[in-house]
Amino acid sequence: MGELWIMFKKELADILRDRRLLAAIIVPIILIPLLFGVLQSSSRSSSLVISVVNEDSGEYSRALIEFLEESGVVIDNGSPVRLVIPAGFSDAIKSGRSPSLLIETELSSVLDFKTVRLAGALKALVLRFGEGVFPSIRPEFRLDVGGSVLSVEPSRYVSALLRSALAVPLVLFVIGVYASQAVAASVAMEKEGKTLETLLTLPVSRRSIILGKIFASVVFSFLVLASLTLSAWAVSMLPKTSGGGPTGVSVGVGPVVFFSAGVFLLFLLMLLTSLLVSLFTLDVRSALSLAGLVEVLYLIPLLVAFAGLDVSGAAGLLVKADPGYAPLWAFLSATNGDYLRAAAAVLYLLLWNGLVLRLAVWVFESGVLMTKSIDAGKLRWLIRVKI
């Protein structure tokens, strides 16, 4: 136990001495609340706004509307979430039959998570009202996505969509996170193992060295992807225990192709950016922590979309300019049939890839890599720079 304690203290001291690792602890504490603060302040009110169509004139329908209003629900006819109380709602309760309700939801896009959350919150309130009523209320759903009407609960629709159409691109994105760590570590390992200087004086093109590392990481990532696919296939072969999500949920081939292309290019961009930042680190640990920070930058648009935040103003522009937004942009444009905009989003990512690759090759070819005398005054606290 004594030697374990000594080792533990030594490792902890090492970590705390590393200013970048401290930064990895401190930066999220400051950055994430700041970021979400900015996003929240730029987003519109998130109060539960619904419209109500009351075809029942009984006491229970009035009680339900009062209950919703007391729970903070704002009734506005322009809301994409509509509660339809059918005629006979109150009579059904009085006669002991299970009353039904209809929640109609109109999604502006397949990734309109904000409206999906509104519908979910309304369902929860309706069920809570139903707790005091015997027999319980049966909410039914009607979902309108770009003119296609489905009788399915919005959250189940999104979940089925993610499983059927977006699962592979999202897995690819996760693999991208993994691969970018691998590529960042590969350069840092050369530095840590004192093999980089030798490598750089060989009669080998430095572009080849960089690309060799990137391709190796890509291939490695695809091997991991293949392994995941195989395991997913194995899981799908297991006997089904329950019904799962609704069938027939699809956005078509075009949007999925554009989304996959966008995610793949974002994946490459993450690799290149991780490689670029790792050139300035001295060891694997530093490289991994910096690569992690890079990934967060590209994940912001995804976090915003999945959190259902409606960001506007300068923050909205920044989120949309983030290359991480481009795959979503390509997907949504293709879903609306605007393939020109979808192609533009893919092109935008291609340009970013070209730019970061050129920058990485320039750093690799210049003395910057060896001297680390890049103007790191502002970054010195964040990355370990050997002067």
Add this chain to the structure above:
Amino acid sequence: MPGKPAVLVKSLEKDYGGIKALKGISFEIREGEIFGLIGPNGAGKSTTLKILATLLPPDWGRAEVFGHDVVKEAEKVRMLISYLPEEAGAYRNMTGHGYLRFMAGLYSQATGKDADEMVELGIKIAGLGARLHNRVATYSKGMTRKLLLARALMVRPRLAILDEPTSGLDVSSAYEIRKRIKEFSREEGVSVLVSSHNMLEVEFLCDRVAIIEGGRIVETGTPGELKAKYEAENLEEVFVKASGRVFHG
């Protein structure tokens, strides 16, 4: 009639964030010569070698290897040199043999030289016997250094740049490495630039030396010439007298 110099360094300057590592050094290395750059730690030896190895661009001045500018023609220079950094490592997960083969493969692609021949020479220079088939991770510091020296020399460079080749080694390993460098240079006619803060090592190894101190070259000549000039018994004494250093106690 002297031919084209292997190395020509003229008024070289290098600054690291306000600290001047080189303050306008100039020297020349002849083809087939073993040239030693000697001086204390922080004198500017490694910086000079890194510039010649195309790792660092100079801030001012000119450096050429066989007539090729190390900045403008870096790729051509890399075809002619082999560099052994002071703190070099080899890939720990490879065997020594695998490492030599990997490096020979890269050189072979670039220069068209026969990879098998390079590996054969590397095995001979390394002198590690059966241990060459063990992983580098299991090697001692001396064994790794021998492997790295073999890597640097097996490609038969026209200029070998060796930064503190025996740094941190025990007496017998250091002696062996010095002997191999000297024999190889004589047999293959390879020019060698060696940096060291070990004056006695340089005296044994080098045809000519330059004494560098505080980023300036304070003296150049053969060990014999320098010892005669300063009426010194060895290069250590020459260094002390030439650099104006005084030992106390």
